[in-house]
Amino acid sequence: MIRTVLGDLAPADLGRTDYHEHLFQVSPLLPGDELDDEARSGAEAAELRNAGVDAMVEATPAGLGRDAFAVARIARVTGLHIVLTTGAHRREHYPGDHPLLGMDATALGALFTAELTEGVRDDAAPTVPRPDAPPAGLLKAGIGYWSIGPFERRVLAGVSAAHRATGAPVMVHLEHGSAAFEVLESLADLGVPADRIVLAHADRNPDPGLHAELCATGAYLGYDGMARHRSWPDSTILDCLVRTAELGGADRLLLGGDVARRTRYRAYGGMPGLVYLPARFVPRLERTAGPGLVRRVLVDNPARLLAWSRPR
Structure with missing residues (x-):
């Protein structure tokens, strides 16, 4: 099953899935880009749904302004299947x-497991259960640029313990796509096989040869860097994705927008918004590679x- 904010779902019922977005997020690294307004985040989610997306991962982990009850209300109103995140x-x-x-790692593992099985805690009081809180369905860890510090290692250990206890999938934030094999090796040592992991932001290092090698381990790669034209055109991501698929990775690729900032959400007065992925990028992918690959990256792979x- 897939655990969504409104209950468990059969994989066949998930539909077209944006694997990485944020409806609520507050971080000291992103001053002025807070996502903290339910009405505006809900309107953004509705645009995504109206553009033909059936499901999304709300990828904000613990401590960064999550609002699980608001996400549940948004899911009910929009009809989106939404997977919450712990870690x-x-x-x-x-x-x-x-x-x-x-x-420590033991306490983190206990917290993450509880959020998967009992419900998401209040970020300000992570040790206190909340009756009737919606559950998370995905585990997340993050690392720095070619760097895994002491806290990150404790989180990786805690995420791994929660995975072993529940079987929930794991997402890892890679800074600029770095240290991908190192993360897979660390998680393998902790009991998480590669085929239960998605490496977020792999396309921030658009190297199809490397990506094909990562896919061959069984790991999933998250492509979520489109509409970041200061770094590269969308064609760079498109070409990398198609070439990686041709090299054998078609069953291991996912698509998301990771728009993640108030100044880039249409409902908050910015652009291009969550709708950019289904309205702009996906049609280019379909014209280039055909509907079969689009179905794999939007439907089959995220469901698996x-x-x-x-x-x-």
Whole structure:
């Protein structure tokens, strides 16, 4: 099954899935770009749904302004299947007094497991259960640029413990696509096989040869860097995705927008918004590679990744 904010779902019922977005997010690294308004985030989600997307991962982990009850209300209103996230981001996203930073790997693992099985906690009081809170369906960790610090290692250990206890899938934020094999090796040592992991932002290092090697391990790669034209045109991502698929990775690629900022959300007064992925990028992919690959990256692959496996 896939665990959504409104309950468990059969993988066949998930539909076209945006694997990586944020409806609520507050981080000291992103001052002025807070996503904290339910009405505006809900309107943005409705645009995504109206553009033909059936499901999305709300990829904000613990401690960064999540609002699980608001996400549940948005899911009901829009009809989107939404998967919530537990786990923690890299150290720099948290103020020095944040309670997550003082937790050891065992405590983090217990918290993440509880959020998957009992319901998402209040970010300000992560050890206190909340009756009737919606559950998370995905685990997340984050690392720095070619760097895995002490906090990140504790999070990786906690995420791995929660995965072993539940079978929930794992997302890892790669800074600029770095250290992908190192992350897979660390998680393998902790009992998480590559085929339960999606490496977010792999396309920030648009190297199809490397991506094909990563796909061959069984890992999923998240492509979510479109509409970032200061770094590269969309054609760079498109060409990398198609070439990686040709090299054998078609069953391991996912698409998301990771728009993630108030100044880039249409409902908050910015652009291009969540709708950019289905309205602009996906049609180019279909014209270039055909509907078969589009179905794989939007329907088949996310359904396979997000389905929980048997606990180990």
